[in-house]
Amino acid sequence: MPHFAKPAEGSWTEHYPELGTSPVDYTDSIDPAYYEAERAAIFRKTWLNVGRVERVPRTGSYFTRELAVADTSLIIVKGRDGQIRAFHNMCRHRGNKLVWNDYPGMETSGTCRQFTCKYHAWRYGLDGQLTFIQQESEFFGVDKSAFGLKQVRCEIWAGFIFVNLDPDAQPLADYLGDLAKGLEGYPFGEMTEVFTYQAEIGSNWKLFIDAFAEFYHAPVLHQKQAVKDEADKLFNVGFEALHYDLHSPHSMISTWGGMAPPKDPNMVKPIERVLRSGLFGPWDRPDIEGLDPLPPGINPARHKSWGIDSFHFFPNFMLLIWAPGWYLTYHYWPLAVDRHLFETSLYFVPARTASERLRQEIAGVTFKEYGLQDANTLEATQSMLKSRAVTEFPLCDQEILLRHLHKTAADYVKEHADAAR
Amino acid sequence: MLPAEFGSLEPFSDWILATEPERYAKRLASAMDQMQAFYDAAFPLLEPALAHLDKFPLHELPEPERNLFHLMQSLVMVSFPVEVWKQPRVPDSGATWLDLVVEPRI
Numbered sequence: 001m002p003h004f005a006k007p008a009e010g011s012w013t014e015h016y017p018e019l020g021t022s023p024v025d026y027t028d029s030i031d032p033a034y035y036e037a038e039r040a041a042i043f044r045k046t047w048l049n050v051g052r053v054e055r056v057p058r059t060g061s062y063f064t065r066e067l068a069v070a071d072t073s074l075i076i077v078k079g080r081d082g083q084i085r086a087f088h089n090m091c092r093h094r095g096n097k098l099v100w101n102d103y104p105g106m107e108t109s110g111t112c113r114q115f116t117c118k119y120h121a122w123r124y125g126l127d128g129q130l131t132f133i134q135q136e137s138e139f140f141g142v143d144k145s146a147f148g149l150k151q152v153r154c155e156i157w158a159g160f161i162f163v164n165l166d167p168d169a170q171p172l173a174d175y176l177g178d179l180a181k182g183l184e185g186y187p188f189g190e191m192t193e194v195f196t197y198q199a200e201i202g203s204n205w206k207l208f209i210d211a212f213a214e215f216y217h218a219p220v221l222h223q224k225q226a227v228k229d230e231a232d233k234l235f236n237v238g239f240e241a242l243h244y245d246l247h248s249p250h251s252m253i254s255t256w257g258g259m260a261p262p263k264d265p266n267m268v269k270p271i272e273r274v275l276r277s278g279l280f281g282p283w284d285r286p287d288i289e290g291l292d293p294l295p296p297g298i299n300p301a302r303h304k305s306w307g308i309d310s311f312h313f314f315p316n317f318m319l320l321i322w323a324p325g326w327y328l329t330y331h332y333w334p335l336a337v338d339r340h341l342f343e344t345s346l347y348f349v350p351a352r353t354a355s356e357r358l359r360q361e362i363a364g365v366t367f368k369e370y371g372l373q374d375a376n377t378l379e380a381t382q383s384m385l386k387s388r389a390v391t392e393f394p395l396c397d398q399e400i401l402l403r404h405l406h407k408t409a410a411d412y413v414k415e416h417a418d419a420a421r
Numbered sequence: 422m423l424p425a426e427f428g429s430l431e432p433f434s435d436w437i438l439a440t441e442p443e444r445y446a447k448r449l450a451s452a453m454d455q456m457q458a459f460y461d462a463a464f465p466l467l468e469p470a471l472a473h474l475d476k477f478p479l480h481e482l483p484e485p486e487r488n489l490f491h492l493m494q495s496l497v498m499v500s501f502p503v504e505v506w507k508q509p510r511v512p513d514s515g516a517t518w519l520d521l522v523v524e525p526r527i
Contacts, residue, residue, distance in 0.1 A: 196523035271500040274467050345523070354474035354482070354490050357527065361497045364441075368521070369501050372514035379517070 003240050004303075011397045012244045019403050023392035028406055029204035030385050035337035038409060041416030042315045043069040046249075047155070047162040047175050049317040049331065050076060052347075054159070054192050055109065056084055060126055063109035064089055064099050068341075069334040070165055074152060075099050075115070079126040086154035086163045087128050091117040092147040098124070115149075124149050159188050179250045179311055182297015183321075187290035191326060191347040195364040197371065198343050203378035205316060205332040205340040206405060211374050212330055213312055213401035215239045215255055243301040244400055249314035249408045251401045254300055257307020257323065277359035279366040280307060285325040286349035299323075312401060314408055325349070326363075338382050342375065423492070424473060424485045427466060433459045436495035437488045441521040444498040449509050456499040456509070463496045479527065490527055 007015035014021065028034050050065045055076075062077035073089035075098065091098045096119040101108045114131065115124045123132035128149035133139060153164040155172035157180055162172050169175070201208060211217065216239045243254040261283040265273050272278040285291055298321055299306040311319045318330040326348045333341040346364055351357035395403050422434050436459055438444045448456070470493050477486055502509050 193525050194523055195521065195525070197519050198522050199517065199519040201517075269500065269504045271464070271467070271497065271504065274464075274471075275497075342519075351479055351525070353479055354477075354493070355471045357479055357490075357525070358471070358493055358497060360525075361494055362500070364521070364524070365497050365501065368519050369511050371519050372511040372517055375519060376513055376515045376517040379515070 004242050004301075006397075012241075012400045013397050013403065016246055016400070016404070019400065019407060023394045024403055024406055025392050026385050026406075027388075027391050028409060029206055029382070030337065030388070032337045034413065035204075035334070037413045037417065039069055039334070041412045042409060043067075043334070044165045045169065045412070045416070046166075046315055047164045047169065047172050047313075048315075049160050049162050049313070049329075050074065050086075051161050052159055052188075053084065053156060053161060054189075054194075055161075058111060060111045060113055061109075062099070062112065064107045065163075066105065066107055067333070072165075073097060073100075074163060075149070076154065076161060076163070077126055081127075084154060084156065084161060085126075085128060086152040086161075087149035088152060090150065091119065091122055092130060092149065093117065093120055093122050093133075098149070158184055158186070176313060177247050177250060179245065179247045179252055179297060180313070182300075183295055183311070183319075185290060185295040186298065186321065186327075187288055188327065188347070190286075190288045190290070191349050193348040193350045193360065195346040195360070196343065197345075197368060198341065199371075199375055200335070201340055201342050201375050201378055202338060203340065203382035204338055205334040206409065207378050207381055208330075208332050208340065208342055208375070209312065209316070209318065209405055210399075210402045211378060212310070212318060213251075213253065213405065214399045215241065215253070216396065216398040239398060241398060242299075242303045242306060245300060246400075246404055248404070249412070250312060251314075251404050252297075252300075252309060252311045253401055254303075254309045255307055256303065256305040271362065275355075275359050275362050277362050279363065279370065281322050281324045281326045281348075281363045282356070282359035283324060288325070288349055291325050312405070314405075328367075338386070344371065422485060422488050424489055426473070427470065427489055430463060430466065430489075430492060433462060433492065434488070437491045438495060439491055439526065441494075441498075441524050444495050445521070447495070448498050448502060451499075451509060453502065453508065456502055460496065460499055460503040463492065467493060467496060482527065487527060 006012060009015045013019055055063050056078040059078055059080050062075055065074045065076060067074060075087045075089045076084060078084050089098050096117055097104050098115050098117055099108060121134045122130065125131050128151055130144045130147045133142060153167060153169060155162055157172055157176055218239060241253050241255045245252045257280055262268050268278055276283045298309050307323050309321045316332040320328040329345045331343040335341060346367060348360050351360060423430055438447060470489055474486055474490055482490060506512060
């Protein structure tokens, strides 16, 4: 008997009949040829979030983003006109990487008036225009206006910067659709205190999305993290979400999460009781506009036990809104069929006091304890999938977002292959 | 190094570390009895420390107060090993790492 109402069809999965209910083939996470197809069909065709506008606060603020999955590196920069643009990080003279420090493969950021190539000092304005050629008279009539940096589509939604390598892609707002629209008005711009973590993970990029797209694992994998009685209760009850919503290619899960503040303080660790904070963040909401009422897309079931909404914007961006008034992002940047760079950032309203700052500290520290367990499990999964001893796996109703992810990726790959015929 | 009323924590001044990577490295390099001793001394002073530190603007902490703040960040860092894991490393985390690359500095 479910604790929370399901759709009339009897399950979330059957509410979306195109998903089916049969076991899912995970060859898509170990096959190198399929990975190559994903790179072309997905990562060169869809909108990819590369960060927040707060990373480029002033004219000339820039950062680079390595996109190994598309064999390129991008510069994201704020121009004199206030517009944020993205360019391939490549000098037009002989292809040297334009912006980097010490190690060409490492990302960098800063503020500048123009970009100067380390190799032959060709210079580019913040709008990408070529402005200076060293010993220009030695060249054979190079038209500077035709040799600007190669621009990449770059659009902003709610302060999130997205790029798209496909010049013919639909506008960002159309791509993100209704799920994103329902979040507009959330005070992301007030939450500028950032903690960012990175890890290189020995698994296919989809496997980590799988891990964070379901909470079915939480009472089991993380049971040692709660005090004993609470862990036993969670384990026996299992997990059910409040609500799921699919707007292909994107999706969301809405869940309870009653630990902020906990009903009984004895449910949490001693230090959490003193600090009034933990995995679910500081227990007391920050005093800012925009959190009450929340935008309509958040807590869509309007449930009083609501704790977290987790949005997956295809392909590799997840956005988690937490009831106590902060948010978190996940990015999964593929490096190979069995390797990806995982990035997560926690965003809080800036602390004014030591207490507020330590409440963020314990949220970050706790996140890392959980994240390490999640990440290590993935390598164990990848290594066994590779054996191909079993290739099809039964997914339950609480794993609907996984079923949707693997189907969506397959649809993109198929559509791309069909178009090439 | 610390405000006078927190002088009992001076023996643990090697936990005055300004960044998470330093605090995490020290946690992994410490034995459980070392972390337990630090926790046992510092935890009862957490509430008094918060009350004391909150009298100052966060970004204008005098040096002794800033040291006390970093010590309390280290207390948060050792809380999982001491309160939950009973070991420095996260169980079942194997060779996996998760590096903090951006944090607000005090």
